[in-house]
Amino acid sequence: MGVRGVTVPAPSKVVIQAVSMRFPTDGPPTEVLTSIDLDVKDGEFVCILGPSGCGKSTLLNIVGGFLKATSGNVLIDGQPVTGPDPRRIFVFQERGVFPWLTVEGNVAFGLFRLSTAERAERIAHYVKLVGLSGFENAYPQELSGGMKQRLEVARALAVNPDVLFLDEPFGALDSITRLVMRSELLRIRRAEKKTILFVTHDIDESVQLADRVVVMSTRPAAIRRIVDIEMPHPRDLSSPRYIELRDLLLEEIGLAHKI
Amino acid sequence: MKRLLPFSAVAALVAVWFLAAHRQTSGLFPDPAQVLLGLVELFRRGLLAKYVVASLYRVSWGYLLAVVTAIPIGLLLGWYRRGEQALNPLLQLLRPISPLAWIPIGILWFGVGDMAAIFLIFLASFLPLTVASMNAVRNVPPTLLRAGRNFGLSNRRLLTGVILPASLPQLIVALRISLGVAWLVVVAAEMIAVNSGLGFLIVDARNAGNRYDLVVAGMVMIGLIGLVLDVSIRQLEKMKALKWGYGA
Amino acid sequence: MPTRSDVERFLLPLGTAALAVLVWALAVRFSHTNVFPSPLAVLLGLQELLGKGVLGHYVGDSLRRVATGYFLALALGIPAGLALGWHPALASAFNPIIQMARPISPLAWMPLAILWFGVSEAAPGFLIFLGAFFPIVVASMNGVRSVPSMYLQAGRNFGLSTPRLLARVVFPAALPQILVGLRIALGIAWIVVVAAEMIAVDSGLGYLIIDSRNAGKRYDLVVAGMLLIGVIGLALDLLARRLELLRTVRWGFQRESA
Numbered sequence: 001m002g003v004r005g006v007t008v009p010a011p012s013k014v015v016i017q018a019v020s021m022r023f024p025t026d027g028p029p030t031e032v033l034t035s036i037d038l039d040v041k042d043g044e045f046v047c048i049l050g051p052s053g054c055g056k057s058t059l060l061n062i063v064g065g066f067l068k069a070t071s072g073n074v075l076i077d078g079q080p081v082t083g084p085d086p087r088r089i090f091v092f093q094e095r096g097v098f099p100w101l102t103v104e105g106n107v108a109f110g111l112f113r114l115s116t117a118e119r120a121e122r123i124a125h126y127v128k129l130v131g132l133s134g135f136e137n138a139y140p141q142e143l144s145g146g147m148k149q150r151l152e153v154a155r156a157l158a159v160n161p162d163v164l165f166l167d168e169p170f171g172a173l174d175s176i177t178r179l180v181m182r183s184e185l186l187r188i189r190r191a192e193k194k195t196i197l198f199v200t201h202d203i204d205e206s207v208q209l210a211d212r213v214v215v216m217s218t219r220p221a222a223i224r225r226i227v228d229i230e231m232p233h234p235r236d237l238s239s240p241r242y243i244e245l246r247d248l249l250l251e252e253i254g255l256a257h258k259i
Numbered sequence: 260m261k262r263l264l265p266f267s268a269v270a271a272l273v274a275v276w277f278l279a280a281h282r283q284t285s286g287l288f289p290d291p292a293q294v295l296l297g298l299v300e301l302f303r304r305g306l307l308a309k310y311v312v313a314s315l316y317r318v319s320w321g322y323l324l325a326v327v328t329a330i331p332i333g334l335l336l337g338w339y340r341r342g343e344q345a346l347n348p349l350l351q352l353l354r355p356i357s358p359l360a361w362i363p364i365g366i367l368w369f370g371v372g373d374m375a376a377i378f379l380i381f382l383a384s385f386l387p388l389t390v391a392s393m394n395a396v397r398n399v400p401p402t403l404l405r406a407g408r409n410f411g412l413s414n415r416r417l418l419t420g421v422i423l424p425a426s427l428p429q430l431i432v433a434l435r436i437s438l439g440v441a442w443l444v445v446v447a448a449e450m451i452a453v454n455s456g457l458g459f460l461i462v463d464a465r466n467a468g469n470r471y472d473l474v475v476a477g478m479v480m481i482g483l484i485g486l487v488l489d490v491s492i493r494q495l496e497k498m499k500a501l502k503w504g505y506g507a
Numbered sequence: 508m509p510t511r512s513d514v515e516r517f518l519l520p521l522g523t524a525a526l527a528v529l530v531w532a533l534a535v536r537f538s539h540t541n542v543f544p545s546p547l548a549v550l551l552g553l554q555e556l557l558g559k560g561v562l563g564h565y566v567g568d569s570l571r572r573v574a575t576g577y578f579l580a581l582a583l584g585i586p587a588g589l590a591l592g593w594h595p596a597l598a599s600a601f602n603p604i605i606q607m608a609r610p611i612s613p614l615a616w617m618p619l620a621i622l623w624f625g626v627s628e629a630a631p632g633f634l635i636f637l638g639a640f641f642p643i644v645v646a647s648m649n650g651v652r653s654v655p656s657m658y659l660q661a662g663r664n665f666g667l668s669t670p671r672l673l674a675r676v677v678f679p680a681a682l683p684q685i686l687v688g689l690r691i692a693l694g695i696a697w698i699v700v701v702a703a704e705m706i707a708v709d710s711g712l713g714y715l716i717i718d719s720r721n722a723g724k725r726y727d728l729v730v731a732g733m734l735l736i737g738v739i740g741l742a743l744d745l746l747a748r749r750l751e752l753l754r755t756v757r758w759g760f761q762r763e764s765a
Contacts, residue, residue, distance in 0.1 A: 098658065462618065471622065478611055
């Protein structure tokens, strides 16, 4: 993504066109998403911000191909999304790692089409990248929450996807670990540029991580506003610009500044 | 369409059964119609009611005796770790011994008759219920116990006010499973050690004339009653006061 | 350095067992029974059986019967359970049959078993199969049903076809529950074999018990047989629990099971 002051036109990676989602219930169907339009550029880090239950995860699931939208389209690289695909991988909270496989086994999970040599190389590379060297033969139950989260990221990256979907991945971690994991994520991103769609309800998280923040309203969810975070990394969490952006988002969501 | 699914498999089974029965060479295996007629015959001869009552009588006594002894003992053992440590290995040793293996001892102590069968059923239900009660107590979350103590509850109050209610969901599951076991054992015991009841019916019908239609009729009754017993206890699990214990 | 609780853990049960044996011996002595055996008589009975070479023979027979019925139940039950768990439609179709058949003691199938298989090894084998089959099917079915959808989603995300998904995600995720079902089924198989041997065959531990009584009121051999049954059953159970300690499945057993 371009450095401040220099705009480089990037191709669209993910195009969401007028996506709406209605869930059938016993009574009238619940409208969860209302006509979402979003254009995500290649290599962009976009945060989808909103309170819990507003439909952000539903949107992510639609873009990832796990749900079919009631109306609208999603195009990735110009192709309509029809189902899940290894070119766009979900990262959940650390509960998504497979407990019956070691670290190595998990990272290798999607690599079944590669030769043994290639697989070993990839595993070694990504285990090192996420900082789990030495734990190759450990089982997830022996790892901490943060380590399990790293494992899940490694597993996702190992198949070399174009797009990563992260659905509140750090939600189950304590706040200190969360800070650590955020900078780890950015570090990994510097090494391997991917388009990232990141769902969160944490305002600070979105300002710390994203290139752009998409603020969602409560149900039925629509895009209230898209905020450009034009701050170079590393972002100073005490800088006036950071605080300004954060306040902007607080206001947009409609929350008080004082408790 | 979905509603019909369960019936479709049953219907298929009955159809296969019918065909199999008519293709056999020995002519002894009954087809579904003969089984139904067999049931009617038993009913008319008054044997059905008599045997069902006999089996239920034995099950009830053996089971209830087990319940009123096993649960208190199990709760106590669960509470006093020492007690559990002392007795658990013994219990684990006795558990794998088929209740039927106690038949000679049962007959020795109680003679051939109802008491022996009731003894067997008692044994079969007692051990699993004790173990389950022990475990239920051990699985009460310590936070609940600490809250109870915090509010100044004595040991006895703790038992009735915290431990018992907290263990209740698991206990009811154990009660259901033990009732199922008791029902299995009563039938088996009746095949060997007594002269009435559904188990006896099965053995007798074969021995006294190869009446396999009555044999299968008996098996069907056994299945039905066992199912009714199981469903009845499951109703307990549905009570709102207990639903919390069966969270998804 | 053994701690106090370690010592307690061994001494308490040992002490209680010793106490139980003592009470038993005293009860026999003071009730002047001449039928019920004392602990010593039971021990001598065991020795006698060993001496006659019959013991190993009977134990082997019982174990052999368990093995045939049990492994057949395993081979058929796990795939059946997986199928039922994976296709809820199949499960609701077969559920009534399962619920009706479950309360029927395997032993009640004896007359039919003899009709179909004659008085041979196949008859008790069939009963053991029946006894082990249902718990295995139910456990496998429940194991599949409780696989978190997150795992299935991840599997699909990585491009796994359905057969691959079943093999690499569903089965390993369901394995802990399947293992519990296997252990329970083994316990049931052991109970059923003893019961079956009391009726239809002429070897094995169940037969030993019935025969010892019928052929001469040898209650010392009866009790000896019972103890042996208990010990072997316990050993089988402990062996099965060992499987639950493997690291690929240990994650599924967070609580202590009894």
